[in-house]
Amino acid sequence: MAPMLAVQAVEPYANGRVLAWAALQQSERDEAFLQEIFADFDSRHHLSAAERALAVDIASGVVRRRRTLDRILESRVARPRSQTEPELWQILRMGACQLLFARTPQHAAVAATVELCRLLGRERWTGFVNGILRSICRLTELSPDAPATAGPSRSTLPINGGGWLPLNEDIFPDPITDRVAWFGDVFSLPSVLAARWVARMDDPTLIRTGFYCCEPPTVAIRVNQLASTTESVAEQLTKAGCEVLPGHLPQSLLLPRSQRIDLLPGWSDGCWSVQDESAMHAGLLLAPRPGEQILDLCAAPGGKSAHLAELSEDKALITACDVSDRRLHRVRDNARRLKLQSVHTRLISRDGSDLPAGPFDAVLVDAPCTNTGVLARRPEARWRFSEQSQQELIVLQTRLLFEAIQRLRPGGRVVYSTCSIEPAENIGVVRAVMSALPQLQLAQQSEHLPGQPADGAWQCMLRSPN
Incomplete structure (x- = not known):
C-alpha cells in the first residue's frame, strides 16, 4: 500500500477537485469544520470563484451524503473496504457524489475523477476508479419497461x-x-x-x-438597516452577477449558490451579514431597545450580538461574552466591519465565575448544542452526534440558563436559543430550570423545523417577576 498523501503535498491545488480532496482529508484528520478549512485554504490558492465553489460543493456533499455514498460504493466494490486505501475511498466518494447528486454530466464526472488520481500522483488507481464509477452510471440506467417509482423504496x-x-x-x-x-x-x-x-x-x-x-444550503443574509436597505443590497449583488431571491423576513435576502462571501459588494462596507433566517428570530424575539443593558452570554462569532445592536439602533449597551479570546476577536472584527459602537466584548472563564453581575434588562443565551437543525449547513455535526455528548451539552445549557436568569433585573427577559431540534436540549432544559425557579414566566416559544422555511432552531422567552 502506498504511503498516505499529505494535504500539503497537493498544494498549490491544481483545480477545485484537488482543493475538495485536500479539504476532506484535513477534515477527517483534524476533525475540523469544512467552513473553517476553506477559510484557511483561501490564503493559499489562486483558484477562480467557480473552482472554489466547485470544491465547496463537492466536499460538503461528500460529508453530507457519506453514509449513502458508502452504502452504494460497498455494493459496487468487490473487495472489502478494509483493503481499499482511505484516500482512494475518498476519491470514490467524490466521484459518486458528482454522479448522483450534482449537475455534472456523467462522462465529465468520471473523466475528472480519474484525472484527479493522476493529479494526486496515483496513476495506478485510475482503472479501478473508472470501473467503479462506470458501474454506478449503469446503476441509474433503467430499461424502458421498468416500473415507475416516485417515492421511497429499496431502489x-x-x-x-x-x-x-x-x-x-x-x-x-x-x-x-x-x-x-x-x-x-x-x-x-x-x-x-x-x-x-x-x-x-x-x-x-x-x-x-x-x-x-x-440539500446544499441557501445562504441567507441579514441587511444592516443602519447602513443600507434590503432593496439597495439586492441591487448591488444582482449587478455583481449573483442570483438574489427575496427572504422571508423584511431584512433578509437569499443567495442560492455557493459564494466567496467576503468578495461580494457591500460586505466590507458593513451593509450586510450572513445569518440564517431562523437565527434572526432570536434577536427579533428579544426585541432590544435603545438604552437597555443587554448580555449576550455565548456571543462568538458575533452574528447575534451585531443583530441586537442593529435592532436597538446601536444605542443599547451590549456585553458580548465568550471563553475564547480568539473567538471574541471575531466578534470585535464583525462589529467593526458593521460600524457598530454598542457591542463590547468580555472574556470569561469556562466555569463562569467571572460573568458580569448585571443586572441586565435582557439576556440572550444562544447555547452550544448538537446542531441537529443545521445539518445541511454544518454537515459534520451529524457525525459528531452521540447521546453522551448531548447529555454533556444539556448540563452546560442548563447551567448557562440559570446564570442568565440570575443576572436579570426584576421584570427582565431571557431568550434561550439553540440550533438543535432535539426536545431534550430545548423545552427539556427550560422545564428543568422552571421547576427550580417556578416564579419564571414562559412568555413565548417557537420551533423552526428544518426547511420550514429555513434552518432548524428553537427559541423561547422567559420573564422574571417584577
Missing part, C-alpha cells in the same frame, strides 16, 4: 430538489419493515439520530426534514 435515492432517483437494483433496506436503517442510509444520518427522528416525526415531516438536511 430509489432522494436527490437534491426533493426528487427520487430510481436505481435498477435494491440497494437500501426496506422503508416499511426496516424504517430506521432505511432512513439513515438514504438520508445519510447516524443510526441514533435516525431512530429518534423516525420515532417522533410523522412521515411528511420526516421526509421533508431528511431532504432539507441533505
Whole structure:
C-alpha cells in the first residue's frame, strides 16, 4: 500500500477537485469544520470563484451524503473496504457524489475523477476508479419497461430538489419493515439520530426534514438597516452577477449558490451579514431597545450580538461574552466591519465565575448544542452526534440558563436559543430550570423545523417577576 498523501503535498491545488480532496482529508484528520478549512485554504490558492465553489460543493456533499455514498460504493466494490486505501475511498466518494447528486454530466464526472488520481500522483488507481464509477452510471440506467417509482423504496435515492432517483437494483433496506436503517442510509444520518427522528416525526415531516438536511444550503443574509436597505443590497449583488431571491423576513435576502462571501459588494462596507433566517428570530424575539443593558452570554462569532445592536439602533449597551479570546476577536472584527459602537466584548472563564453581575434588562443565551437543525449547513455535526455528548451539552445549557436568569433585573427577559431540534436540549432544559425557579414566566416559544422555511432552531422567552 502506498504511503498516505499529505494535504500539503497537493498544494498549490491544481483545480477545485484537488482543493475538495485536500479539504476532506484535513477534515477527517483534524476533525475540523469544512467552513473553517476553506477559510484557511483561501490564503493559499489562486483558484477562480467557480473552482472554489466547485470544491465547496463537492466536499460538503461528500460529508453530507457519506453514509449513502458508502452504502452504494460497498455494493459496487468487490473487495472489502478494509483493503481499499482511505484516500482512494475518498476519491470514490467524490466521484459518486458528482454522479448522483450534482449537475455534472456523467462522462465529465468520471473523466475528472480519474484525472484527479493522476493529479494526486496515483496513476495506478485510475482503472479501478473508472470501473467503479462506470458501474454506478449503469446503476441509474433503467430499461424502458421498468416500473415507475416516485417515492421511497429499496431502489430509489432522494436527490437534491426533493426528487427520487430510481436505481435498477435494491440497494437500501426496506422503508416499511426496516424504517430506521432505511432512513439513515438514504438520508445519510447516524443510526441514533435516525431512530429518534423516525420515532417522533410523522412521515411528511420526516421526509421533508431528511431532504432539507441533505440539500446544499441557501445562504441567507441579514441587511444592516443602519447602513443600507434590503432593496439597495439586492441591487448591488444582482449587478455583481449573483442570483438574489427575496427572504422571508423584511431584512433578509437569499443567495442560492455557493459564494466567496467576503468578495461580494457591500460586505466590507458593513451593509450586510450572513445569518440564517431562523437565527434572526432570536434577536427579533428579544426585541432590544435603545438604552437597555443587554448580555449576550455565548456571543462568538458575533452574528447575534451585531443583530441586537442593529435592532436597538446601536444605542443599547451590549456585553458580548465568550471563553475564547480568539473567538471574541471575531466578534470585535464583525462589529467593526458593521460600524457598530454598542457591542463590547468580555472574556470569561469556562466555569463562569467571572460573568458580569448585571443586572441586565435582557439576556440572550444562544447555547452550544448538537446542531441537529443545521445539518445541511454544518454537515459534520451529524457525525459528531452521540447521546453522551448531548447529555454533556444539556448540563452546560442548563447551567448557562440559570446564570442568565440570575443576572436579570426584576421584570427582565431571557431568550434561550439553540440550533438543535432535539426536545431534550430545548423545552427539556427550560422545564428543568422552571421547576427550580417556578416564579419564571414562559412568555413565548417557537420551533423552526428544518426547511420550514429555513434552518432548524428553537427559541423561547422567559420573564422574571417584577
